[in-house]
Amino acid sequence: MIVKEFRQMRRDRRTVALMVGLPVMLLIVFGYAARFDVSDIATAVVGPNATVVAGGLPSTFDVVVTDPAGTKDQAVRLLTDSKAEVAIVTGSPPTVLVDGTQLFIAQSALRRTDSLPAGAQVEVLFNPDLSTSAVMVPALIGLILLFVGTVITSLGVVREREQGTLEQLAVTPLRSVDVIVGKIAPYFAVAVIDMTVITTVGILVFDVPFRGSVLLFAAFALVYLFVVLGLGVLISTVSKSQGEAIQLAIMVLLPQVMLSGMIFPLDSMAAGVRWIGYLLPLTYFVMGMRGVFLKGSSAGALAWPLAILGLMAAVIFVLAILRFRRDLAPKQTGEIEPGELEPLPA
Amino acid sequence: MTTWSVHDVTVCFGGTVALSHVDMTIEPGAVHCVVGGDGAGKTTLLRVLAGLKLEATGEVRLPPPGRTGYVPPAGGVFGDLSVEENMEFIAAAYRLRSWRDLAKELLTRVGLDQFPDRLARELSGGQRRKLAGSMALLPEPALLVLDEVTTGLDPVSRMDLWRLIAGAAAGGAAVVLATSYLDEAERAGEVLLLHQGRVLASGAPAGIVAAVPGSVVGVDQPTDPEHAWRHGSRWRQWDPAGPAVPDGQVTLEDAAIVAELVANEATS
Structure with missing residues (x-):
């Protein structure tokens, strides 16, 4: 039984990655990143x-x-x-x-x-009482959108694959773009509703100030939504089951919570860890939201975070769509060339 | 009427050849069965016929988009939608205008008209397969591709599905059905026997049976165990050099097993 379990474990690469990667990441985070005291x-x-x-x-x-x-x-x-x-x-x-x-x-x-x-x-x-909720609520919007966009979207797409309905969709007259838009739009709508509710509750219940431009807020939210939905679709294209999708989503979510500056200040992290934070979309969304909510920052002041998020959105979303489309678009007639067509995931 | 075909199709998954130089012609109005053991390449061939993406070479002649109905091996029904909503979605996806009468007729034929509001995931396995078959037939496809729709079903459910399949063929559709049940394949007009991705035999069931070399007879105790297989309480035994047996004494199952024995001996 023990040998069987080890064999199965060895072949389940994602579980191994989670078992090895997670402790390493937590060690790095709490060793180098999780510092509340700032020296610079x-x-x-x-x-x-x-x-x-x-x-x-x-x-x-x-x-x-x-x-x-x-x-x-x-x-x-x-x-x-x-x-x-x-x-x-x-x-x-x-x-x-x-x-x-x-x-x-x-x-x-x-x-x-x-x-x-x-x-x-x-x-x-900007936050004279040094209120924690004032700082956390704008960041929480990003975390919740990340959760909805990444975990829920990937599960929704993988479920389709598990039920064999993705293949059935591929043979309908629906174009790839119809399937992709139809699949993503509801999650986009749910994420927008979630965001509106959290923002309203944050302002009305937790007295979080909203000093910036609604348009700038919307721009950040829109671009960020494309990033997180793209991540969700990407995860689904490399996951055969909902369990695999959840494992991968955890690996995507956890570093963002720890290293985005949402909880621990980026400035307090060791330089060797801080650069990871600058690769994460939540980092730039948190910068944007805190700027818009608390500081009333101008578009000019937040141009860089917005531009980086935009770049991430373009790369991740396009990659996700291309991979998802590859699983769909059926060959209808004519000659098949080697390598032209990719196998569907088993 | 147009015939559909695959010609010299080879499909590889990584380094594994799933189909090797397969030819198949599919006539409208006929039921074609693809038979073979596990890993023979049935599902891969049906995926090619459904027009799904595969790493492949060869030529295919398939209906234009929206003219193929497909039931994948995993089920192909939307579990969180009701029976009626599943049909409604297919009607919308295929942009069907007047579909409700046909949907009702199809569901009635398979006994699902009583449960229009039941979620697909709450249906039994057999009911889900019947719903999947009804969904595939709703757009009245030119080519109907059914992957193991009858596997694991009780005899009554299999009969229900065969009624659907025969009805579709009678209506002019070209039907391809993958199955592991050779008694079922005997009802088909054409059979394609696959083994390790290669075609061992194809044609009408009677023709395949007639082409069996030597003799196949029933015995109580096999004298040549390597050429014998269990059949009920007795054994069937193939004698490659034996005299031809009268019509009706060799079944399609015998023919399939003999074909695989011949293929295995040729490669060993």
Whole structure:
């Protein structure tokens, strides 16, 4: 019995990957990424004597901008555009502006106020109470969409394959695009409803502010939905059963939860792990949502996250459609050439 | 009427040859049975006939899109839809306008008209196969491809399905049915016998039986165990050099087994 179990386990590569990969990932995450204490805080120093003040700051405050001619408005802009996490406006009295959307960074900065210029007034912007729900709800939207888009969509498509109905669809007059759109549209609609409900509950029940543009919010949501639905379809094209699809979905979901900056700040992660975070779509969606909800960031400030998400959406969705289409489009007549046609998954 | 065909079709899955240089012509109005043991290539051939994607070489002449009805081996019904919704979906997919009368007639023929609201996943295995057959017939296809629709069904359900199949052929459809039941294949107009991806024999059942070399006789104890097989409480034994036996004493099952023995001996 034990030998049989080991043999089966050895041949189930995904289970082995899950058993080996998951502990390794958790070790990496909790060893290098899961740090609430931040040692490097991106800091801007503006106003008269900015250079002198910057020189006197402890090493935790990593000075990224020094502008002796800068004003408080410019300092706020730097925080809004996520170019700095703390801004020190010199003058009398000096003001320290802290980005409240970066919860752990803000808390870390506030613990070190005694090393800031004497008599400085501290202002926490965007999330003055350092409310956890204000920071988490916008990120949760991304997580829930990821769940609906990836897990539920992949299960829906794989179920079709398990029941043999995908083959039946392939012989109907429905074009590949009809099947693909018909298959994905309901999940898209459900995800949009989910997103609307979470956003409304977040604003009304948890008092999460919505300071940005609805259009920008919609743009992020739309692009991100294409990414997650594409991931769901991709998973389904390489899964023979619903169990396999769930295994793969877990492997896709877990790193995003841990390494996207949703829970642990990206800045606190070791550089060797942080780059993984920058490969994950949720990372950019979280940046976008926190910017739109809490900071009221402009389209210009969020152009990069949106562009990267757009690129991911294009690559992942197109790849997913091509692979899904390959399983459909039947050969109707004529000569068959070797390699022209791919086998259906068993 | 148009005939459909595959010519010199070879299909490979990785390094495994699933079909090797297979020819088959399918006449409208006739039932063609593809028979063979496990791994013979029946499902692969039917997938080629259904127009599904495969890594293959050869030539196919198949109906235009939307003129093929297909029941895959896994079932082919939408489990979370009711009987009526399954039919409705097929009608929509094939853009059928007046389909309700035919749908009702098909469901009545297989005894499913009593359960229009029952979910397909709540039907018995036999009922699901009958629903799948009815769905494949709803668009009145020119080519009907049925993969093991009768496997595992009780005799009454098999009869119901055969009524459907015969009705479709009588209506002018070309029907291809893969089956492991050789008694069933004897009802077909044409039989194609596959073994390890190659065609061992093809033609009318009577012709295949008549072409059996030597003799096949019933014995209580086989004298040549390598050429004998169990049949009920007795044995059947093939004598390659024996005299021809009278008509009716050799069955299609005998012919299929002899063909496989000949093929195995030729390759060993």
